[in-house]
Amino acid sequence: MTFSSSGHGPMARVGVALSHGFTGSPVSIQGWAEYLAAQGFAVSLPLLSGHGTSWQELARTPWIRWYQDFERAYLELTERCDVVFTAGLSMGGALALRVAEHHGVAGVAVVNPGLTFSDKRARYSRFLKYVLKSVPAIGDDIKLAGVSEGAYQRTPVAAVQQLAGLFKDTVAGLDRVKAPTIVFRSAVDRVVPESSMEVLAHGIGSTDFEVVRLENSYHVATMDNDAALIFERSAAFFREHSGGQ
Template identity: 55%
Template structure:
């Protein structure tokens, strides 16, 4: 086992209305390479969409942050990673804590649904709307997501995104962004635009996923995500020390 890798912790988050099933293969791949990985189940997930309706975005973030703090207490280097909304949580964490690096897959920072502007009012009249789950090109995959989205939770999601975007200038850790060529959930490039416009670090590495949809961690390009993130985290860990985590001067690289 690589001695540098053995000291690296990864705080890895699933996405909105999803479950641990969506990131378990990624976590397993990282563990097989010697990383310590924490994959918290976010409040309101893995139960029912009615439970999700009772939760706030701060609960989601605090649960993810707790996983980071546990790793930080035991690992020399900690990195943040996430899928979709989990990417927003990872970016927010990087703005508030000295993570060494961030890797995100199809990160969401903007709600593309035009109805989102009315979510604050709709939540009092409409309880839930149909969800877009299992946006996966590869046959036979199941992310175990909810079939419906509580409008109250959708409103919380919008608040999380708004808060995270406001904090992006404070995040400076090297960032790896995996983006599917076709994504039916994060449809527009506005989320990527928020990163390129506001992210505080200059070392942003984009990796195009040509053969996957939104849940790319279960899709045809999953192997590339796993291999490239392992390579990225090892590179950052090798250049980091406990005293300099998050302080390296970034350089931009587009993949």
């Protein structure tokens, strides 16, 4: 379920590490990865630990392993590329930002990045996990009919506690993100609240920060009506900040 490309042509020395979201899999951003690969970029899209198996497995996975999986993909690209960007959807956006806090990324491109919760019960997940093992899925928030990201049908409460830990850690270090950052934000998102955008805009250390509004997509915008816009604008962003045309 992973995807990688060594790139071709003048963009082969430009890498992009992409991350999928919480309870999802590379399926949700496969189209994005394939588009960038077709444009010549070197691309790495890993399957994060606890994902692509079962929600019970995810419940046993600490957030640091999600981060380590994605960081490894980034570092592997740095070994063969001149510059490397991080990118991600939802929780993958948080991971992309956290890598940028700790490494000299060339830029960050995120889609509906998660940094806060819309469900107030999340703050009590460390207690709820003992009495409530899982809750209904958060997947498939897609406006385009007949499209599915194939996410888990249940969300493990123990993993929500881990997600909260990732969010807290990432938010605390946002001021260290100095790289150019582009954010694609859906007008309607029933998964990630607007408070995530507010936290990001106020906390990020980058002076090159752009928000692109997506008027015809829900949360999983990389599989929705505005997918082509995301693909094209992000590729242009990567070219611009890598010195390419």
